[in-house]
Amino acid sequence: MNSLSSYLLLSAVLFSIGLSGALIRRNAILVLIGIELMLNAANLNFIAFWRYGRHPEMLTGVMFVIFSIGVAAAEAAVGLSIIVAVYRHFRTTDLDKINFLKG
Amino acid sequence: MNLEEIKSQIEANVPGCSLEILPNASPSGQHSLLVDPEHALTVASFLRDGASPHFDYCSNVTGIDWPLKETSSKQKTKKIVDGVEKEVEELVKISTGNYLEVVYHLFSQENRQGPLVLRMRTGDRAERVHLPSLTPVWRSAEFQEREVYDLFGIVFDGHPDLRRLLMWEDFTDHPMRKDYVDPDDYEYEPTAHDEVLRRTQAHYAAQEALSGAEEAR
Amino acid sequence: MSVLTEVSIDTISQPANDHLHGDLLEISMGPHHPSTHGVFRMNIVLDGERVVKLKPVFGYLHRNHEKIAEHETYLGSMPYTDRLDYICSITNNWAYALAVEKLAGIPVPERAEYLRVITGELTRLQNHAGLIGFLLQDMGASGTPLMYAFREREKILDLFEALTGSRMMCNYMRFGGCRRDLPSGWMEHAQKVVDGFPRFLDEFERLLRTNEILMARTQGIGIVTREQAINAGISGPMARASGVNYDLRKVDKYGIYDRFSFRVPLGEHGDVYDRYMMRLLEMRESIEILKQAMRDLPSGPIMDPNTKIRNFRPKAGEAYGRIEAPKGELGFYLISDGGPNPYRYRVRPPSLINLTLLEQMCLGHNVSDVVIILGSVDIVLGEVDR
Amino acid sequence: MVATSLQELYNWGRKSSIWPLNFGLACCAIEMIATTMARYDLARFGAEVFRPSPRQADLMIVAGTVTKKMAPQVVRLYNQMAEPKYVISMGACAISGGPFKQGYNVLKGIDRYIPVDVFIPGCPPRPEALLDAFLMLQRKIDEQQLTGPGRPRHLQEEQPSEFVVPQYGQHDLTPTRNDAIWHAPLVNISNAGPNESGRD
Amino acid sequence: MTNHMYLPVIVLLIAGAAFAIGPLALAWVWAKKFSPQKAGPTKNAIYECGLESNGDAWIKFKPGYYLYAIIFLIFDVEAVFLLPFAVAFGGFTVAESVSMLVFLLLLVEGLVWAWQKNVLSWT
Amino acid sequence: MTLSFMLLAAIAILGAAAAMNLKTAVHCVLALTLGMVGLAALYLQLGAQFVGLTQVLVYVGAVAILAVFAIMLTRSRTGETLAPGSVSSRLSGALTALLVFAVLAWAILTGVSPQPLSGAQPEASVREVGVALMQRFVLPLEIIGVLLTAALIGAGVLAIEEKGGDR
Amino acid sequence: MLGDGIIKGLAETARNFFGSYVDKERLTTVQYPEERLPQIEGTRDFPFLVYDGDDWEKGLRCVSCHICEKECPPKCIFIEKSKDKKPDAVGKLQFYPVRFDIDVSVCMSCQICVEVCPFDAIKMDVEFELSSDDRFGGLLHHKDKLAKSNEYYHKIHPTEAAAVDAALAEEREKEKEKQKQAALAAAAAAAAKAAAAPASAPAAHVPVPAPGTNTDTSAKEETK
Amino acid sequence: MPEMIDQIFVLLKQWIMGYVPSGLQPLCSAILSVLPILVVFPLLFAITTVLERKGLGRMQNRYGPNRAGPWGILQPAADGIKSLTKEDIVPRSADHLVHLLAPILIVIASFLVYSVVPVGRNMVVVDLNAGVLFFFAIGSMVELAVFMAGWSSRSKYSLLGAMRAIAQMISYEMPMVLSGVVAIMAAGSLSTVTIVNMQAGYTGIWPHWYLFTPWGITGYILFMIAATAESNRCPFDMPEGESEIIAGYFIEYSGFKFALFFVAEYLGMMASSAMAITLFLGGWAAPFSFLTWIPSWFWFFAKLILMLMVFIWIRGTLPRLRMDQLMNFGWKFMLPLSLINIVSAGLWHYLPSGFTRWSVISLLLLLSCFLLSRNLRRNKWFQERTYRFAS
Ligand code: SF4
Numbered sequence A: 001m002n003s004l005s006s007y008l009l010l011s012a013v014l015f016s017i018g019l020s021g022a023l024i025r026r027n028a029i030l031v032l033i034g035i036e037l038m039l040n041a042a043n044l045n046f047i048a049f050w051r052y053g054r055h056p057e058m059l060t061g062v063m064f065v066i067f068s069i070g071v072a073a074a075e076a077a078v079g080l081s082i083i084v085a086v087y088r089h090f091r092t093t094d095l096d097k098i099n100f101l102k103g
Numbered sequence B: 001m002n003l004e005e006i007k008s009q010i011e012a013n014v015p016g017c018s019l020e021i022l023p024n025a026s027p028s029g030q031h032s033l034l035v036d037p038e039h040a041l042t043v044a045s046f047l048r049d050g051a052s053p054h055f056d057y058c059s060n061v062t063g064i065d066w067p068l069k070e071t072s073s074k075q076k077t078k079k080i081v082d083g084v085e086k087e088v089e090e091l092v093k094i095s096t097g098n099y100l101e102v103v104y105h106l107f108s109q110e111n112r113q114g115p116l117v118l119r120m121r122t123g124d125r126a127e128r129v130h131l132p133s134l135t136p137v138w139r140s141a142e143f144q145e146r147e148v149y150d151l152f153g154i155v156f157d158g159h160p161d162l163r164r165l166l167m168w169e170d171f172t173d174h175p176m177r178k179d180y181v182d183p184d185d186y187e188y189e190p191t192a193h194d195e196v197l198r199r200t201q202a203h204y205a206a207q208e209a210l211s212g213a214e215e216a217r
Numbered sequence C: 001m002s003v004l005t006e007v008s009i010d011t012i013s014q015p016a017n018d019h020l021h022g023d024l025l026e027i028s029m030g031p032h033h034p035s036t037h038g039v040f041r042m043n044i045v046l047d048g049e050r051v052v053k054l055k056p057v058f059g060y061l062h063r064n065h066e067k068i069a070e071h072e073t074y075l076g077s078m079p080y081t082d083r084l085d086y087i088c089s090i091t092n093n094w095a096y097a098l099a100v101e102k103l104a105g106i107p108v109p110e111r112a113e114y115l116r117v118i119t120g121e122l123t124r125l126q127n128h129a130g131l132i133g134f135l136l137q138d139m140g141a142s143g144t145p146l147m148y149a150f151r152e153r154e155k156i157l158d159l160f161e162a163l164t165g166s167r168m169m170c171n172y173m174r175f176g177g178c179r180r181d182l183p184s185g186w187m188e189h190a191q192k193v194v195d196g197f198p199r200f201l202d203e204f205e206r207l208l209r210t211n212e213i214l215m216a217r218t219q220g221i222g223i224v225t226r227e228q229a230i231n232a233g234i235s236g237p238m239a240r241a242s243g244v245n246y247d248l249r250k251v252d253k254y255g256i257y258d259r260f261s262f263r264v265p266l267g268e269h270g271d272v273y274d275r276y277m278m279r280l281l282e283m284r285e286s287i288e289i290l291k292q293a294m295r296d297l298p299s300g301p302i303m304d305p306n307t308k309i310r311n312f313r314p315k316a317g318e319a320y321g322r323i324e325a326p327k328g329e330l331g332f333y334l335i336s337d338g339g340p341n342p343y344r345y346r347v348r349p350p351s352l353i354n355l356t357l358l359e360q361m362c363l364g365h366n367v368s369d370v371v372i373i374l375g376s377v378d379i380v381l382g383e384v385d386r
Numbered sequence D: 001m002v003a004t005s006l007q008e009l010y011n012w013g014r015k016s017s018i019w020p021l022n023f024g025l026a027c028c029a030i031e032m033i034a035t036t037m038a039r040y041d042l043a044r045f046g047a048e049v050f051r052p053s054p055r056q057a058d059l060m061i062v063a064g065t066v067t068k069k070m071a072p073q074v075v076r077l078y079n080q081m082a083e084p085k086y087v088i089s090m091g092a093c094a095i096s097g098g099p100f101k102q103g104y105n106v107l108k109g110i111d112r113y114i115p116v117d118v119f120i121p122g123c124p125p126r127p128e129a130l131l132d133a134f135l136m137l138q139r140k141i142d143e144q145q146l147t148g149p150g151r152p153r154h155l156q157e158e159q160p161s162e163f164v165v166p167q168y169g170q171h172d173l174t175p176t177r178n179d180a181i182w183h184a185p186l187v188n189i190s191n192a193g194p195n196e197s198g199r200d
Numbered sequence E: 001m002t003n004h005m006y007l008p009v010i011v012l013l014i015a016g017a018a019f020a021i022g023p024l025a026l027a028w029v030w031a032k033k034f035s036p037q038k039a040g041p042t043k044n045a046i047y048e049c050g051l052e053s054n055g056d057a058w059i060k061f062k063p064g065y066y067l068y069a070i071i072f073l074i075f076d077v078e079a080v081f082l083l084p085f086a087v088a089f090g091g092f093t094v095a096e097s098v099s100m101l102v103f104l105l106l107l108v109e110g111l112v113w114a115w116q117k118n119v120l121s122w123t
Numbered sequence F: 001m002t003l004s005f006m007l008l009a010a011i012a013i014l015g016a017a018a019a020m021n022l023k024t025a026v027h028c029v030l031a032l033t034l035g036m037v038g039l040a041a042l043y044l045q046l047g048a049q050f051v052g053l054t055q056v057l058v059y060v061g062a063v064a065i066l067a068v069f070a071i072m073l074t075r076s077r078t079g080e081t082l083a084p085g086s087v088s089s090r091l092s093g094a095l096t097a098l099l100v101f102a103v104l105a106w107a108i109l110t111g112v113s114p115q116p117l118s119g120a121q122p123e124a125s126v127r128e129v130g131v132a133l134m135q136r137f138v139l140p141l142e143i144i145g146v147l148l149t150a151a152l153i154g155a156g157v158l159a160i161e162e163k164g165g166d167r
Numbered sequence G: 001m002l003g004d005g006i007i008k009g010l011a012e013t014a015r016n017f018f019g020s021y022v023d024k025e026r027l028t029t030v031q032y033p034e035e036r037l038p039q040i041e042g043t044r045d046f047p048f049l050v051y052d053g054d055d056w057e058k059g060l061r062c063v064s065c066h067i068c069e070k071e072c073p074p075k076c077i078f079i080e081k082s083k084d085k086k087p088d089a090v091g092k093l094q095f096y097p098v099r100f101d102i103d104v105s106v107c108m109s110c111q112i113c114v115e116v117c118p119f120d121a122i123k124m125d126v127e128f129e130l131s132s133d134d135r136f137g138g139l140l141h142h143k144d145k146l147a148k149s150n151e152y153y154h155k156i157h158p159t160e161a162a163a164v165d166a167a168l169a170e171e172r173e174k175e176k177e178k179q180k181q182a183a184l185a186a187a188a189a190a191a192a193k194a195a196a197a198p199a200s201a202p203a204a205h206v207p208v209p210a211p212g213t214n215t216d217t218s219a220k221e222e223t224k
Numbered sequence H: 001m002p003e004m005i006d007q008i009f010v011l012l013k014q015w016i017m018g019y020v021p022s023g024l025q026p027l028c029s030a031i032l033s034v035l036p037i038l039v040v041f042p043l044l045f046a047i048t049t050v051l052e053r054k055g056l057g058r059m060q061n062r063y064g065p066n067r068a069g070p071w072g073i074l075q076p077a078a079d080g081i082k083s084l085t086k087e088d089i090v091p092r093s094a095d096h097l098v099h100l101l102a103p104i105l106i107v108i109a110s111f112l113v114y115s116v117v118p119v120g121r122n123m124v125v126v127d128l129n130a131g132v133l134f135f136f137a138i139g140s141m142v143e144l145a146v147f148m149a150g151w152s153s154r155s156k157y158s159l160l161g162a163m164r165a166i167a168q169m170i171s172y173e174m175p176m177v178l179s180g181v182v183a184i185m186a187a188g189s190l191s192t193v194t195i196v197n198m199q200a201g202y203t204g205i206w207p208h209w210y211l212f213t214p215w216g217i218t219g220y221i222l223f224m225i226a227a228t229a230e231s232n233r234c235p236f237d238m239p240e241g242e243s244e245i246i247a248g249y250f251i252e253y254s255g256f257k258f259a260l261f262f263v264a265e266y267l268g269m270m271a272s273s274a275m276a277i278t279l280f281l282g283g284w285a286a287p288f289s290f291l292t293w294i295p296s297w298f299w300f301f302a303k304l305i306l307m308l309m310v311f312i313w314i315r316g317t318l319p320r321l322r323m324d325q326l327m328n329f330g331w332k333f334m335l336p337l338s339l340i341n342i343v344s345a346g347l348w349h350y351l352p353s354g355f356t357r358w359s360v361i362s363l364l365l366l367l368s369c370f371l372l373s374r375n376l377r378r379n380k381w382f383q384e385r386t387y388r389f390a391s
């Protein structure tokens, strides 16, 4: 196993953990955390590819990650705000309950 | 400012209230006005807003305990003893007190006059201890009435927040009453006197029963 | 008695639009808290940091002064009055002496009146100096203003010690006069202290009067309007900060206060800053009074010769005597039944009554404001709880 | 040799860094504050760090009247302090109820509930008296042993570190004293009070 | 080599941890050897001015704190973009700098909006 | 597969796993931060210093704080169940994740051909990042600026409603 | 402009900081155990009993009249009166205290005992270093600890002590005068009665007023 | 010879390294560079605490600690021994693990930031390419540690304190970063070493410190204010505001855990000062060209101690702000001003050098400072007052 694939594998592990969390957890905040985790797993991929890619001097991977972090931050801000807003309505952050209340 | 004038002012404006001027023998000359509890609140509002001068400032509120006091004095009365009218010396019991009293010291800030001493009395010291609260008229009475309630046990009807002020909530006594007996916690008093001495000695007697007396000096 | 059930803070219902707030946080500040000036306690309900409810809890220093005084002789209560407002023992002595003098009709010799004014105003100086020090301490200044204030206070306490023997518990006044005449050299010393005092005030003002942080912290905080102040029985500098022109030294002209020319500073806004400034300005006026009194001090006896110290039994009757103590109207209400001890002995504590509006002043403000509002009221627990 | 120097170091450290609890009850507290002020300067002994939280304090100066309403709080604060902890009982009131001992709401000495290391009489004690007591406490700490049966309370496993917090009762606190630490000395009764013949 | 470059940082990390844990361990040993820990119901209760604490401290908090965190997050990201710009600033043309200015202004707009909506005033 | 990689990967996985499994929400956030720090260290190891430090700055310094605030804000008085949902939903979730992982792993292990390092160790110096940012990536930069502003205002609007109740 | 008030404040603290190295006014600390503040004459801390002469047991001025005990507000004095009498400071035969305790753990230094004592027997001390770790033994001061010599009194309160001494001397004079008169009268009476009987020690027969009666007190108060 | 002394520690290290087998060299070199930090800064912390207590004392007309050791210099040692042997209390309901981790984390974070501080010529632990960013990134960990401390104690006061602390720290982190940006723009590097080197030159006898430009001094002042707030020092010490919330987030900590917070606070303060020195005060550079013979590390520590004195001085003078005022000040004054400062630093770059540029930029900054402060003061409750008197 070479270096690149080990990074990719790690990224896959993190992605799956994040995914499982997003699927299993019922607390909306924790689901958001899971999504954040998945995003970061993807970032790791970019960095790894940049590092072991053909044109590291182009910095594309790095730039992508930087922008990705920016987007993730915006996502976190809005996502958490929405959760708080939802909480305001349903008095809970439990997704099942929110669904139930809605339905 | 004259107490008589104020009294007549009140009487003119608060119909049906009974007032009484209680003279004060001391050189201070601060005589007081006894108000009946039923009309007290009206009288108070009148004093604050209607009377001249306006008594806008209620400085001091306090309670006084007058336990039943029986004095006996010898009096000569004419009596028919054995059909003959004789002058007989007889022991007459005069009982005074047996009520709780609240005193309000009112001042007029506007006209810089006062004090007007306002008094109210309860029916007795056990059951009929309700008096109207004057806190709605003078906010300054709030804590002081609570204190009176705490220490004397006068219940002020209409008080916004009548709780004990100084003692804890579970405390059941009213310590400023004259017949209050304070808790016996004089286990040790090196220089005990009087009542305290008696109590200390009681504790020591109990202790001595346990072991031989030993000089602590 | 059904009224005995406590109106507990737990029973406060959540506001209807609950979801728009955070949960309410109920904390108790005190009785052990650095800025409650002793063992005072406030049960506070906070929304975030904003106060939505505040209930003062008293009694942690309830020392049964009134009950004890009913068993003491009239003289025996005098040292206890020292311990009421333990920062200003002399004014407490004075108020008590005044009440007894009213009760028994005792005249006071002129020199004694002057001595009372001198010591009383010195007391006011050290109380106000200490207060602004404590207030700034509550505001978070790390001790410096308090240290400066205490530096001056120590000088005045030295004077007290030389005159009365004790730094704090002076026990100086007697019915019909004062206990001790000035020792030699005292007057010169006092003159020096009084003359040096404005320097301290200047220094203090340079240190903090125009300080932006102080202004921002204190202005607009804890407002009491004039009407509220009167109705709530607020007295002393706190009332005057709200614009109430009521200074017993002017109103009652007790003692010989009508002989001195001095001014009564009045505030407009009734906020913490005004209360703070009232103290600063009053100190300057006190210095004026002191200068006049020290200049005019006559010679003569310091005690009314006909007053007995022991076996003092005033005629049955009652009297209410009050003075302008540094904290406000300090009154004593005495009932005599002709016996050697008062039948009823009541202290009208300015500190307690000045706290009446505490909740109202604090509502809507921050926790940090609560401590300075409390600080600006100038309470001393010995007097609040007695 | 090592043990003694360790003990010396331990004692020196403790005595040079006694942080009092920021805690005042009544008039005596003002003199306590005065002690920390410029003229007396408690800071010289490294003790100006008045900690507001009992967790970080070493010394509780009970300065002032302990009322019955306050006593549970005082004991609780003491209990919440971390060992080693010391108590100075400052002023007549804290020792015995002092001038107010006749009061129904006044505790007749804080030593009924918590162990006290130094008592300072006075009403209020002068700042110098507090300094004197502080030095006395330092001396006491200096004499404490690290090992052996004579070692101080806080080093002994079986000794308690917290004491019963009294409860509010209907007329008084319950219990009115902690019998485990407070014993009234036995006094010959005839000497305990004035005999009637001696009075006129 | 990269790894060597960060070695001192790692050493410092470990040393810092040791600086914190070492004394704590020492204190633990001391407690074991000499001064026994004495836990107790009152001692290990929450401190609240000498009273018994009632009610949990872990409550729902006021939203006021949260707003600042949002603005902070956005500006934090802004700083992330600003820093590389600042480093390379010396070589930029006016046009490039202006594009950064535009970026800045965009965010300032957000700030101004927040300011005007009174998000920035603490209640 | 150096030792440092193993260590950092372990930290990252540990943090991530803990973040998804702990019972207390605040613990989850703290664990997430640990994972993020691990990731950041991996970035550093890969020579992307700027990105790694940015990761710490944004995730530890800001996102974690925001998440913590959100948790503090949404705590209900009655206490809440943070336990995962029913057994079946847990199982299905875990299975899905496992499946995804299997596919990914298969793709990685088969698809990635061993590649030599291209030349020397690349270093993304901050200056280069800056130059790239202002020259090749100006448009994305401005877009992200708009996005951030929009996010700020959007989140603010949601929050202001929150605040409206006070007024 | 924002900040000028702050700068003024900073200047003030800086002045105090540097001033503390040069100016006594700006460094007010008195390093207590080594340095002490000058003793202020009027200071009072706890009461002590004055004795004259060298023997404290004999010289105590206290006549055990219980006045201070009764007047002491917190009741921290305890006195036991003797059965026999011995001459006091002025020369009159008086009772003396077999036990005189002051509980300094209660005493509030109010000086009322001093004020009411008609015999100038109790005065205020300036000793304040009384801290003790012995709650029960250490703070109950007995007669032996309370007794301090008149010289000591002169040392701590010179002015007051001088006044007291003068008053006492005057009283002593008066007393002597009275005794002389009494002796003379007795002698005259004796001479007049019967020259045969030799004059025995006259002083022993002089009737002694009961201690604690108010006659002395009122006289005392006027001199104050 | 001056070079010798200047580089004495570097030479010492090289000398020692000469005896180390090459396999261990990297590790040894790392340890040798870290060791001084571990010794010097805690020592400086100890000295600062004494200095602070004595300095405050002097400001307050008293001596301050002078009994433990000669002139009281052993006071911190006594405090340390005391803390070490004190009982460690963890509240029953607390979150034990987080409660334990918080002080450790905060100390680690406080130490880590020193790895990029150049304390002298060639004296830095690592010269990171993104050193300043490293500083801020690690610094932001402190917030989390503070939150952990306050939250895990589960006391109301500690939670209030933690919330205050975080709100304050995040509000002032931005101004801190942004005010640092100007120096980075001028130096063209995030590397602390480069930034200092850029300032090491002289014109005549005057150094090229960024402090001596309009944007530099603005940036410096903003940075220092923000640093004060970041390290929770007076007048921004609300999180531990004794008179309000008892002791803030570390209210439930006793023994050495509490001491660790103390250490961290001072380390943080020193780190911020060190960074301010690096960014604006020319790091280890001598203030005048004729003083360059004095070793560089001396200048660094001299500047550091001077800055600490200022911290102490301010603490001895000012009362603390209120939370909302603090936030207002941060967001409505500091942040806009630091943004304007960045713009003016940019303008400075494009304007021709000379008097014009000086005056234009100064004017711009002064004007905006004035406008912003007027906006802050535009409040009914922020005025000097006059009073009436009744006679
Ligand atoms: S001992 Fe005296 S001064 Fe101290 S608290 Fe009691 S009454 Fe006050």
Ligand code: SF4
Pocket: G061, G062, G063, G064, G065, G066, G067, G068, G069, G079, G116, G117, G118, G119, G120, G121, G122
């Ligand atoms: S009043 Fe004087 S003479 Fe009488 S018992 Fe007291 S001390 Fe002795």
Ligand code: SF4
Pocket: G047, G071, G072, G073, G074, G075, G076, G077, G102, G106, G107, G108, G109, G110, G111, G112, G113, G114
């Ligand atoms: S000084 Fe006061 S309290 Fe003390 S013994 Fe004399 S009368 Fe009693």
